[in-house]
Amino acid sequence: MDIIKAHWENVYTSKGEAEVSWFEQSPDLSLELLAEAAVTHDAAIIDIGGGASRLVDALVARNQAHVAVLDLSANALDRARTRVGEVPVDWIVSDVTAWQPTRRYDAWHDRAAFHFLTELEQQRNYAEVLSNALEHNGVAVIGTFAPDGPEKCSGLPVARHDTESLRQILGPRYSLIAHRRCDHITPWGSIQRFQFSTFRHH
Numbered sequence: 001m002d003i004i005k006a007h008w009e010n011v012y013t014s015k016g017e018a019e020v021s022w023f024e025q026s027p028d029l030s031l032e033l034l035a036e037a038a039v040t041h042d043a044a045i046i047d048i049g050g051g052a053s054r055l056v057d058a059l060v061a062r063n064q065a066h067v068a069v070l071d072l073s074a075n076a077l078d079r080a081r082t083r084v085g086e087v088p089v090d091w092i093v094s095d096v097t098a099w100q101p102t103r104r105y106d107a108w109h110d111r112a113a114f115h116f117l118t119e120l121e122q123q124r125n126y127a128e129v130l131s132n133a134l135e136h137n138g139v140a141v142i143g144t145f146a147p148d149g150p151e152k153c154s155g156l157p158v159a160r161h162d163t164e165s166l167r168q169i170l171g172p173r174y175s176l177i178a179h180r181r182c183d184h185i186t187p188w189g190s191i192q193r194f195q196f197s198t199f200r201h202h
Contacts, residue, residue, distance in 0.1 A: 004156075005072050005095070008051075011154060012075035017052055021153060021186040027055040029182060029196070030111055030141070036178060037139040037198050041065060043106035046133065048096055049113025051076035052083075060087050068105070070094055097125035101133040108133060108140040112194075114166075115144035115158040123159075123169045131173060134201045140174070142166060146181055146195040163197045174199040 017023060039045065044066035047055050051071045057080075059067045068090035071077050077091045092099070096113065108130060117123050130140060144161040145153070152158060163179045178198040183191050 007154070007156070008071075008073040009075050012052065012073050012079060017079070018187045021190075021192065023187050024054070024184070027053065027058055027111075030055050030109060030143075031058055033141045033178070033180070033196055033198060034107060034109065034139075037107070037141065037200075039107040039139060044068075044103070045107045045109060046070060046090075046105045048108060048110040049116075050080070050109075052079040053111070055109065055111075056080055056089060057084050060084055060089065066090075066105075068092060070096060070099065072096075096129060097122050099129050099133075101129065103133075104135045104138070105133055106135050106138050108138065108142075110141070111143040111196075112145075112153070114142055115160065116153070116156060118157055118159045127170050130170070131201065136201060138201045139177070140170075140199045140201065141196065142199070143194050143196040146193040149193040149195075161197075162195055166197050166199075170199060173202055175202060 041062060042065045045059060045064060046068040048070050050069035056067060056069050070092040072095055074093045077093060081091055117126055145158055147160050147162050149160050163176055167176060176197060177200050180196045182194050184194055185191060
């Protein structure tokens with residue numbers, strides 16, 4: 001994992017915000033999916049693999065009750081923290097598969113982190129951490145490359161998913177409540193096909 005952490009630290013020190021394929025000017029889809037899942041402004045939300053994403057900016061701007069951002073890269077979180085300023089956000093530097101949550105959240109958001117977990121043990125550990133972090137009846141919005149999406153990202157292999165593969169990994173404690181495919185346009189104009197799935201924790 002030290003090699004992977006070093007990889008992401010290098011990415012966020014050597015490239016500008018709009019020089020990575022996953023950059024989006026505004027997290028409109030993520031906000032829409034959270035709203036469709038009835039995640040309200042008084043909910044506690046954690047953004048997994050949030051890096052320097054602008055979702056935290058949008059949540060802070062709407063006075064979200066509690067916001068946390070978790071990422072393997074301290075450099076990525078420093079970039080986001082500098083951008084949003086001194087606001088009450090929990091910045092968590094951790095590998096999500098080994099993280100031990102100290103509280104529970106109403107909503108778990110993951111755009112493009114889970115698909116970097118290519119080994120079954122990693123995926124199972126992620127599912128266990130998710131269950132330990134999410135409130136009963138909480139929702140998890142997970143976005144990954146779709147089955148016809150890229151096979152690699154940032155030079156690393158990925159595991160592509162559809163709703164059924166995610167359902168199998170998360171297990172019977174979760175029910176699928178929504179799903180959507182979308183095409184993400186990278187800063188240089190190429191298309192990445194994504195699959196977003198929203199699950200409820202029972």
